[in-house]
Amino acid sequence: MTKTRSATWSAARQRQALDLSARYLHGASISELARISGLSKGTVLNRLRLVDTPMRTPQQTRLLCADPEQTAARVQLAAEMRRWYEAGASVPALAAVFGCSSRTVRRRLGQAGTTLRSPGQTRALSTDEKSRRELMRSLRTRYEAGASVPLLAAGCGYSTSTVYRLLHQAGTALRPRSQPAPGAERDRSP
Template identity: 75%
Template sequence: MTPTRSSTWSAARQRQALDLSARYRHGASVNELARTTGLSKSTVLNRLRLVDTPMRAPQQTRLLRADPVEAAARSERAAEMRRWYETGASVAALAAVFDCSPRTVRRLLARANTAVRSPSETRALRSDGQARRDLMRTLRARYEAGASVPLLAVGCGYSTSTVYRLLHQAGTALRPGHRPAPEARGDRSP
C-alpha cells in the first residue's frame, strides 16, 4: 500500500505511515500508537487515513484484541441474558442480576442478535398468558437448578412473593426455608 500523497512526503514519513498502518491493522489502538510514537492522536489518524487504512470502531478494537477465553465467556453471558430477556425480564432487571449497567446489557443483547423491546412491549409481554406460562417454566427450571428466589425475582423484575406464587402455580417443590442461627437473630437463651 503506498501513500496517496507520496510526492509531498519524505521517505521516512512514508515508512512511518505504513508502519503505523501495519501496527493498527494488527490490533494497536490509535491512542497506543500516539503514546508509543510520541505523535499526537490527530497526527496518527491523519497518517493512517493518508495511506487508506480502514478504521475500526473502539468495540471492534476490543474484540480484535480480546482473549479467546474472555470472548467465549462474554458470548455465553450474552446468550444467558438473551434467554432471561426472552422470558420477559427487563433490561434494568438484567443489569441488576448480572451486576452491570443497562447500556452493557443492551450491547450484549445486540451481540446475541436480540432486538431490544420498548417498555410498553415489555409490559404487554408480561400480561400475555403464554409468556407467563413460559416464565413459570423458566423460573421452575432455574429454581430446581439451585437459583434462589431473590435472584429469580431480580432477574424477572417481579417481587419475591410473586416469584413464590409463580413457582407454586408451576408445581415446584420448594426447598425448606432457611432461618438464621439464633445467635445471628439476636436471640439469647437464659
C-alpha cells in the first residue's frame, strides 16, 4: 500500500494546508489565500483538496459575496475608482494602484455606474495640452512642497518614470534621490 502525498508532507506543510483550509472555510477566496501565502492559485487549490476541504459551489460563493460588510467595501472601492477614473486615470493605471486586474477595474467601474471611455477618448485625454499643463503644475507644486515621486505617482495613477518626465518638462529642480524632502527628518542613528 502506498502512502498518500499528504502523509509524506512535512509537518510545516501540513499545518500550512490546514491553515489555508480554515481560512477558506471562514470565507477567504482562493485569490486572497494565494496573495496571503505567496503560493499560486493552483497550489492553493491542490493543498485545499489534499486536506479534503469541502469546496464552495458558485451559488455559495455568490451568497458569500452578498455579505453586507463585504458589499459595502466593494461599493466604496468602486466609488474611489470612479473618482480617479473621472479625474483622468486610465484603467491600467487604476489596476496598478489598487493591485487588481484591468478586468476587475472595469467591472467595479461598471458597478459604480461609470461610462468607460473609448480608446480614442483616452488618447485624447492623455494628449489634452491644457490638462497636461495643469497636471505638470500640480505635480511641481506638490513635489516642491516635499511630496515624493512615488507618492505623486500613486496619487495621479501614473508610473514614477512618467511623473519624473512630467516634473522635468515642468522645469522642476529635482532633488537627488538620496536627499530627503525639505522638512523631512533624517534618521541619524549610529
